[in-house]
Amino acid sequence: MVLSQRHKWETIGAVHATLVDGAARLPPSAVPAIPCIRRPKGARVTDAAFGPDLGEVFGPSHEGGGPDLIQLLTPEGERIEHSEFSFDLGDEQILGFYRDLVMTRRIDTEATALQRQGELGIWASLLGQEAAQIGSGRALRDQDFAFPTYREHGVAWCRGVDPLHLLGLFRGVDQGGWDPIADKFNLYTIVIGAQALHATGYAMGMQRDGVVGTGDPDRDAAVIAYFGDGATSQGDVNESFIWASVFNAPVVFFCQNNQWAISEPIERQSRIPLYQRALGFGFPGLRVDGNDVLAVYAVTTAALQRAREGSGPTFVEAYTYRMGAHTTSDDPTKYRVSEDLEHWKLKDPIERVKAYLSRNGVADDDHFAAVEAEAEEMAVHLRKGCLELPDPSPLDIFDQVYEEITPELQVQQAQFAAYLSSFEGAHASEQGARP
Amino acid sequence: MTAITLGKGVNMGLRAAMEKDPKVIIMGEDVGKLGGVFRVTDGLQKDFGEDRVIDTPLAESGILGTAVGLAMRGYRPVCEIQFDGFVYPAYDQIVSQVAKLHFRSRGRVKMPIVIRIPFGGGIGAVEHHSESPEAYFAHTAGLKVVACSNPVDAYWMIQQSIDSDDPIVFFEPKRRYWEKAELDESVAPDGLFTSRVMREGDDVTVLAYGPMVKTSLEAAAAAAEEGTSIEVIDLRTLSPLDLHPIFASARKTGRVVVVHEAPVTLGLGSELSARISEECFYFLEAPVLRVAGFDTPYPPSRIEEEYLPDLDRVLDAVDRSLEY
Ligand SMILES: Cc1ncc(C[n+]2csc(CCOP(=O)(O)OP(=O)(O)O)c2C)c(N)n1
Numbered sequence: 001m002v003l004s005q006r007h008k009w010e011t012i013g014a015v016h017a018t019l020v021d022g023a024a025r026l027p028p029s030a031v032p033a034i035p036c037i038r039r040p041k042g043a044r045v046t047d048a049a050f051g052p053d054l055g056e057v058f059g060p061s062h063e064g065g066g067p068d069l070i071q072l073l074t075p076e077g078e079r080i081e082h083s084e085f086s087f088d089l090g091d092e093q094i095l096g097f098y099r100d101l102v103m104t105r106r107i108d109t110e111a112t113a114l115q116r117q118g119e120l121g122i123w124a125s126l127l128g129q130e131a132a133q134i135g136s137g138r139a140l141r142d143q144d145f146a147f148p149t150y151r152e153h154g155v156a157w158c159r160g161v162d163p164l165h166l167l168g169l170f171r172g173v174d175q176g177g178w179d180p181i182a183d184k185f186n187l188y189t190i191v192i193g194a195q196a197l198h199a200t201g202y203a204m205g206m207q208r209d210g211v212v213g214t215g216d217p218d219r220d221a222a223v224i225a226y227f228g229d230g231a232t233s234q235g236d237v238n239e240s241f242i243w244a245s246v247f248n249a250p251v252v253f254f255c256q257n258n259q260w261a262i263s264e265p266i267e268r269q270s271r272i273p274l275y276q277r278a279l280g281f282g283f284p285g286l287r288v289d290g291n292d293v294l295a296v297y298a299v300t301t302a303a304l305q306r307a308r309e310g311s312g313p314t315f316v317e318a319y320t321y322r323m324g325a326h327t328t329s330d331d332p333t334k335y336r337v338s339e340d341l342e343h344w345k346l347k348d349p350i351e352r353v354k355a356y357l358s359r360n361g362v363a364d365d366d367h368f369a370a371v372e373a374e375a376e377e378m379a380v381h382l383r384k385g386c387l388e389l390p391d392p393s394p395l396d397i398f399d400q401v402y403e404e405i406t407p408e409l410q411v412q413q414a415q416f417a418a419y420l421s422s423f424e425g426a427h428a429s430e431q432g433a434r435p
Numbered sequence: 436m437t438a439i440t441l442g443k444g445v446n447m448g449l450r451a452a453m454e455k456d457p458k459v460i461i462m463g464e465d466v467g468k469l470g471g472v473f474r475v476t477d478g479l480q481k482d483f484g485e486d487r488v489i490d491t492p493l494a495e496s497g498i499l500g501t502a503v504g505l506a507m508r509g510y511r512p513v514c515e516i517q518f519d520g521f522v523y524p525a526y527d528q529i530v531s532q533v534a535k536l537h538f539r540s541r542g543r544v545k546m547p548i549v550i551r552i553p554f555g556g557g558i559g560a561v562e563h564h565s566e567s568p569e570a571y572f573a574h575t576a577g578l579k580v581v582a583c584s585n586p587v588d589a590y591w592m593i594q595q596s597i598d599s600d601d602p603i604v605f606f607e608p609k610r611r612y613w614e615k616a617e618l619d620e621s622v623a624p625d626g627l628f629t630s631r632v633m634r635e636g637d638d639v640t641v642l643a644y645g646p647m648v649k650t651s652l653e654a655a656a657a658a659a660e661e662g663t664s665i666e667v668i669d670l671r672t673l674s675p676l677d678l679h680p681i682f683a684s685a686r687k688t689g690r691v692v693v694v695h696e697a698p699v700t701l702g703l704g705s706e707l708s709a710r711i712s713e714e715c716f717y718f719l720e721a722p723v724l725r726v727a728g729f730d731t732p733y734p735p736s737r738i739e740e741e742y743l744p745d746l747d748r749v750l751d752a753v754d755r756s757l758e759y
């Protein structure tokens with residue numbers, strides 16, 4: 001059984017006195033019993049020599065995101081002040097976010113349903129992470145560039161990618177139907193963490209093109225790299241931090257800490273809160289309430305602005321929760337308790353915006369119904385479009401490999417074409433049926 | 436006798452190896468509590484504890500790099516790579532460290548590491564989940580590479596691999612995980628580095644391994660109805676190759692077709708073709724033909740059935756060989 005987050009942190013905080021000097025304070029289950037070791041003579045150190053007590057850094061005080069969590073809209077829909085960050089746009093903007101959030105969730109539910117009905121091979125749901133994606137996606141300017149994982153359907157929405165184009169990869173008809181260059185939204189990257197380096201390199205290109213720190217708001221640009229909590233363990237991600245730091249690249253590392261990497265909880269990737277790692281690489285790290293679209297927008301806007309101005313990278317940890325399965329192939333009941341889920345349900349990213357809007361008379365039920373209706377209409381379009389997505393031609397794959405096809409590959413293509421036509425249109429995908 | 440799936444065969448083999456030797460440990464992403472995304476390590480953490488079945492951080496280079504250190508300390512790590520396409524972050528550790536430490540230390544350092552990789556296509560997956568990277572490893576001196584094709588071999592071969600003091604890349608045909616066969620543990624297994632004649636025949640020899648063994652056997656059954664007698668050999672070991680049964684068969688039939696999912700250029704078929712023409716030249720009635728993946732990245736899954744060698748493509752090659 002998985003302990004709830006709260007219990008885990010209590011345990012971690014409670015055991016800090018039991019270990020040998022200087023060692024990181026770890027939960028007992030994670031640390032094999034270490035016999036008392038005698039300090040070698042002549043090497044006396046104080047207890048403080050090895051730095052702060054990590055049990056306190058990553059202790060009970062981190063329940064619910066910890067003291068550094070930046071929040072501007074509470075789960076109950078109250079606007080609150082933060083000493084450093086504020087949301088300065090009006091209610092019009094919040095209405096827009098609301099629509100984005102609802103539409104994004106609707107894309108997600110429709111895709112999940114399509115998978116259940118066998119129309120998609122698999123789907124990676126963003127349920128629960130809508131605010132992290134809309135808040136950061138809406139902070140982007142047209143000239144910025146985003147590098148997603150495979151779950152950034154909300155960011156795709158903000159970039160203007162047709163939701164239908166997201167389905168191709170999951171249906172198995174293509175590997176991303178949009179134009180990454182034109183949409184300034186890279187193809188989904190499934191190999192965990194690889195895109196963090198691509199984002200950094202792209203940002204280095206922007207530096208060289210003179211579109212960083214000119215002071216012209218329509219010209220200065222930045223990059224945002226999306227990845228998950230699990231990805232922070234990958235070499236590529238850590239190398240991207242070093243590159244970005246050393247070259248002061250205009251990139252925002254946007255980590256959605258949804259607490260899980262398939263079945264592995266965040267404790268399997270890090271002993272300290274992720275945002276605190278950034279300092280060690282030489283740039284600031286912030287933790288924002290990933291279910292608060294206003295705070296995510298405010299923090300990401302500021303981080304992107306820093307990057308565009310030439311002040312270098314920022315790490316933003318959006319503290320959130322993966323409400324669904326890892327993908328439609330996954331069964332989370334094997335590894336996590338529903339208690340956590342219930343707890344996070346109360347922090348739903350959409351409900352709090354809705355509560356704010358209705359409490360303050362910004363929107364009424366008619367408005368909400370109209371947004372729902374629009375989402376329904378979009379879902380119908382999505383479903384219809386999905387069923388009509390054409391299968392690729394097996395012969396086309398040969399043309400896509402190189403800018404200039406090789407003679408060898410042309411021969412393979414021609415032979416395969418001849419082979420396929422030998423079935424005279426009746427190529428049996430049912431095995432066994434020979435011409 | 437019990438009927439087991441291929442996945443269960445690996446699972447039972449792992450369990451047997453862990454019971455036999457406390458130094459055997461399992462490491463990988465999601466292998467513990469979840470029991471692996473294919474449930475191949477199901478129940479092992481529960482029974483052997485978190486010290487022996489380790490849910491690792493999400494970093495393949497880390498999995499293999501720490502396995503090297505554990506091996507130096509006397510452990511026998513069995514590393515799971517979640518899918519074929521995710522082995523590359525660990526490629527440097529595998530090729531430059533795992534494969535070379537024995538050589539560099541002149542035998543003072545042993546690397547009894549097993550790297551389990553579910554491989555191949557046919558399950559309708561998204562990109563990076565259907566690849567066949569075996570040639571990269573078979574090309575690397577210092578590694579041994581095997582592929583199981585059925586539940587009984589899965590059970591024995593994983594244990595034999597763990598017993599080996601050399602590093603072994605162990606390929607599991609993921610689309611065959613659910614295939615069943617009877618396991619009789621009283622029947623002693625063949626040696627790990629041996630190929631096996633799965634079906635005897637006189638007209639054409641078909642060489643296959645992993646997922647393509649079943650395809651080839653089905654092709655042989657279909658061909659038999661048309662009066663063509665196909666001999667099917669399951670290579671089982673890709674490096675080293677067990678060539679003698681292959682040469683014997685090639686000399687008998689004079690016609691050889693090699694089948695694999697991996698792209699054709701410089702795949703296992705290239706080496707087999709070269710060796711057969713070197714050793715059996717005067718016996719051959721036709722050039723060695725290859726049925727393999729095309730020299731393209733693995734395509735979107737909607738057309739994988741066309742891309743993958745299937746019964747028809749095997750028989751097409753058999754026909755071409757016979758027409759020579
Ligand atoms: C290099 C690599 N290794 C393993 C995988 C298999 N895999 C897919 S998603 C995933 C977990 C990712 O967790 P996280 O980074 O937290 O992102 P999330 O899925 O939670 O959004 C794993 C292990 C992969 N895609 N790439």
Ligand SMILES: [Mg+2]
Nearest residue numbers: 228229260261
């Ligand atoms: Mg995660």
